[in-house]
Amino acid sequence: MVATYHYLFLGAALFTIGVIGVLTRRNIMVILMSIELMMNAVNINLIAFSDHLQHVTGQIFAIFVITVAAAEAAVGLGIVIAMFKNKETMNINEIDLMKW
């Protein structure tokens, strides 16, 4: 029997993989994909608790997150394309405009 905490472990593992991806990878596309992982980890948690609590709010929230993730992907890819056009690189180490 798959219990709720199994889902939670999966979500936690998936989130951790996402975090590590965001922090360690240098390719900006991979970072975006890692962010997708983190979002989906959150979705798994939401669905898991929806099932656990027998309450529909979590599922609805998950659909919201998917929507937001789609929008985020669109904006994020737009930024990446604009940046690539300017800098001709995907390496995040070469992008440090936020420094003083």
Place this chain on the structure above:
Amino acid sequence: MNFLDLIWIIPLFPAAGFAINGLFGKRLPKSVVAVIACGAVLLSFIFAVGAVSQLAHLDSAHRSHTVNVYEWINAGDVHTKSGEIARFSISWGFLLDPLSSIMVLVVTGIGFLIHVYSFGYMHEEDGFYRFFAYLNLFMFSMLTLILGSNYVMMFIGWEGVGLCSYLLIGYYFLKKSAGDAAKKAFVVNRVGDWGLSIGIMLIFVTFGSLEYTKVGEAVREGAAAGLFNVGDSLFVLIAIALFIGATGKSAQIPLFVWLPDAMEGPTPVSALIHAATMVTAGVYMVARSNWIFQMAPQAMGVVAVIGVLTALFAASIAIVQNDIKRVLAYSTVSQLGYMFLALGVGSFSAGVFHLMTHAFFKALLFLGSGSVIHAMHHEQDMRKMGALSKKIPITFMTMFIGTLAIAGTPGLAGFFSKDEILWQSFSSPHGHLVLWILGVTVAGMTAFYMFRMLFMTFFGESHVDHHTEQHIHESPKSMTIPLMVLAVGSIVAGWVGIPAWLGGSNMIEHWLEPVFEPIPVAAAAAAARVVHYSEGVEAGIAAVSVAVALIGFYIAFSTYYRKSDRAERVSAQFKGLYTALSNKWYVDEIYDALFVNRAKDLGTGLWSFDGAVVDGVVNGAASGTVQSAVGSSWWDRWIVDGLVRFVGGFLRTMSSLTRLLQTGYAQNYALVMILGVLVLIGYVLWGN
């Protein structure tokens, strides 16, 4: 035409001439300038003659005519010395009385002749119009001086003639000696003017008025009422102050030094200003103030002694001068001394009489010397002349007459006036035997130096250099005619004063009597010393002076007319005396040492004080300001700016550490954020 009421217009003709020539003369032809200048003086002369002849028709008690043109100064009420309140009111007024009538005729008459002469003499000179403008300005000032009805008017004229004298002495202003002489005349005259102004102020605070007639009345009435005593120190003080003024203007000891130097001016100027008219202003002023002098016998004594000493002193210098004009200059000083001798012994009319005759013959002699200089191409040294009598006969004849007149030849002008002075110095209650002896000595010296001049110039061998010799010529008519007129004047001018013992009536003395009326108390005080001499004594006195003059003439004749080496011998024998005389008794040197250089020392001292202390304060203030500015800028740079830069630098240093946190890598920020989240989670889980 009522000329008496028009006397105010007499000075205005020359003033107009001055204005026209001074403003437009540069653009006018020379002849027009001369006609304007001479015409102005001629008009003055005509009006003067008219006025004087009308004055003579009045009876003698009323021969005093005042014309007040307008009230010029009204300075309100002033407390006089006696505690009364007097109004300080000066009118632009003119007074014609017997004294000023003689002066006005002499000044305008001789002035006119000298103006005419100047046309010929100055014809080739630059600044012709300037010369005539100054000359007219002088006439205006001189006429104001003698016609003014109060002391302030006199003072204006007095200063005006002083100014013109300065301008005309310095006429050749490119010559340093002329400029120096002009300055000397001006400065020396200032000393005298100081005395005169003190005298005028004293007169006002004493009598409460400056009108001659009122002051005269005040003295007479005060003396009659017993308010004033003969010899009051107040009168002595006023008289001495006035006399100091006279010594300046009339070149008496100790202020005579400017007059010989004044010969730097053109010769007509020497004749007009420094012989005939201006220098007699002092005599006129003393004669005008005769009531004050009568009340101050001590001051009269001073006047007489100074006068006779000046006469003697100047005559002694004149004996050895070689410059023809300087001989005449010292002669003028000497003759002015005679006039003061006359005033000092109380014979005011004799002084004025000599003033008049002297004006004729000294103007003649100066103009004659000018004619000689003109002929000699501006050579003035008599040692370079000689034997000129044939070449310039008119000049010679007229100068010969002038010399005879000044030497006191019986019958000529100088004889009567000089004799009157000598007689008065002998017989007057204020006279003294010593005064007379000195006066007679001067008469001998006068005859000597005048004939010495005449012989050296016109007789003997010619010492003229060859080039000049060929160009010697008689002067033009505009010069010789005034000479001839003056020569006639030098003969006849004395005839108005023929004394009683020669069968004359001494008209001039009677004419002047109303002005010089003795003050009864003063006359009474002197009455004890009055000695009555017979006419024989008077004739004897005259004979002595003629004899002494003859001796002077004979010495000059035998020394300079006949070929003789006596002059060289005598000068070698009395070498010390000769050197002293030719150096003018070293008076200039003494004055330089005593006053001029001391004044310069004072100036130098003040200058160093100025440089050290006054400038020191200013410079000190400036450098103090600079120093404090340096300090202030140091403070500003290091303390104020330092504080500002310290703050800036501190912040920059500190921020250079903290800015290392800002890497700009999004991943770093994300890492920090995650760590923060982990810390929060840790806190939530295990914090409590």
